[in-house]
Amino acid sequence: MLSPPVFTNFESAYVEVIRHITDGYEYRNAPRGNTARECVGLSFQIANPLERLPFLAARKVNPVFHFAEALWYMAGRTDLDMIGHYAPRMRHSSRDGKTIVGSAYGSRIFNPVGGDSVSPFDRVIALLRSEADSKRGLMPIFTADELAVDGNPDMSCVVALHLLAREGRLHMVCYMRANDCDRGLLSDVFSFTMIQELAAVQLGLGIGSYTHHIGSAHIGDRDYDRVRRVLAEAALRPRPVTYAFPAMPADTTLATIDDVLKYEERLRTNEAEYTPDDIAGLGFAPYWQQVLLLFEAYRQIRFRGNDPVEENVQRALDPGLRWLMARRWPTRISDGSTP
Template sequence: MIAPPVFPTFQGAYAAVLRHVTAHHEHVNTARGNDSHEIIGASFRLSDPRQRALYLEARPVNPVYHYAEALWYVGGLRNLDLIGHYANRRRADSRDGTTIEGSSYGARIFAPQPDGGPSAFDRALELLRAEKDSKRAYMPIFEARDLDEIGHPDLPCLVGLHLLARDGHLHMVTYMRANDANRGMVCDVYSFTLIQEFAAVLLGLRLGSYTHHVGSMHVGVRDLERAGRVVEETDAAGATAAPLFPAPVMPFGTTWQHIRTVLVHEELLRTNQVQYTPDDVAGLNLPPYWQRVLLLFEAHRQLVNCPADPVDRQVLDALEPGARWQFERRWPTRVTAGAVA
């Protein structure tokens, strides 16, 4: 069996997938009116899952949403309050206007069982602590009941996550029934690799490789032009181009209490009950890694609640450099000149 192609960064894998699907698609898929070019059965591997971020002029990303979605998952949440705030489009996924069921992957992984038993994530980690070479640490997402409601957009694209501890490293394999290579894949890989890194920290293991398998890999026809610009930009940079910024490393001391603290203060910022300076956040007993995540939410709070003003330069300069670069390109009219990344 041939292993999937390996990339040192997600940006390289992303460009390669877009290049392949746009140039060599096998089908034109018209499911639910969303025309797309499709490849059946696509895979790639990241040798360093921390290199999950995109730094592309042709594809500005939202670093605030990346962390918001990852924390929504890790928090085991279903409600729209958090995720709908950072991406209003997610409200269309809700059946009742208050929760999301199918694509709330975190609720299926991190929430306790209905009988009060441990979550799938906790059970997977406990298995790996007891049997270090286990092949059974698989966390299923897609269920038979997800096939019951034909036509509803809120079905899990994620089939499951598989953790494998080998030689002191934690590897993860992701299985997806479908992935929009230009849109959803960017956020999915970010969240899933962050979950992998958190699991490695909790297990005291080094971060291993990340493998992404997809049944239907596709690019929407409406996105073909932008996908072409991404391919052009990455081709011009060269296949061996180094990332613009070093990847932030989740500290080995990260605990569930840190995650809970971040979620508590994210809600306070989201609901505009507080406003924080870097000094304020430094006093919250969080590692610098998580302080910078909270400062992203503070920057977003200012975007939403102070629409006539530029975002506080002191807050922006305190961000992780790669996230600051992304923020400034996503909202160029809301930033002033400041520190050079």
């Protein structure tokens, strides 16, 4: 068998990856003082990339950040003002205190580069419309000049994303130089499969598989205890927990992303607050309404002391998103399982 192992959803892949590295790591090393267990040359495939979130109480996934990062990428942004609000630690990776360069993968996908007037994403979409079986739908991200920066704190972990249209479905292959498989892997797969979904919508295709290749797959010692708790939890369940989440609307464009981000900014800066009815009246499909409900819930968490998130917002959240939010902020949101 030369193909990578195939998993139904991301949670199954994630659990097997961290189990493999924890129990069968090849190397112990500590580049830049970050001690870790490492496997070289690890790959896996997800059959259904729409199931991109792990539902593990021990992991406490933050869906607010995952959606914010994916939108930040798809808007082609590099600013810390937005992404630093959801992930303050990213400020430590900035060279100038204002922007992220290497890790702003979307800026190299959704903005024109190298003197071109069209973005790599739009070039690839146009290519796949004109040549359905093309092998050339590659969007490079890593650039050699990143190696020329001594002690670069912000070097891209992603080499490229590759889109392949086959028999009515759009597949994606991701090439990583390195991946922290308990941290970065979760956000990377979430964002890249959302980009895959956006591209499929643009092309009018179904979602195919997502394949992830990693040069250095590692888990830091700082996360080892948590990884063990996750593995113990997963071992007690006969099958992964799943929640159905709606597919991205067929009329989604990059203009839709820009529109969503206008309201995200108002919530992020606490300049506005929205009830579920307010959000429903903005004209977005239910998919994007859920994203804005997440941002409203997070606004309340950030700016309203220790008060619980308003019950009408909690009730309006997709059950899976509410479950995740309740694990992340248990004193602010309930999972809806109790009266």
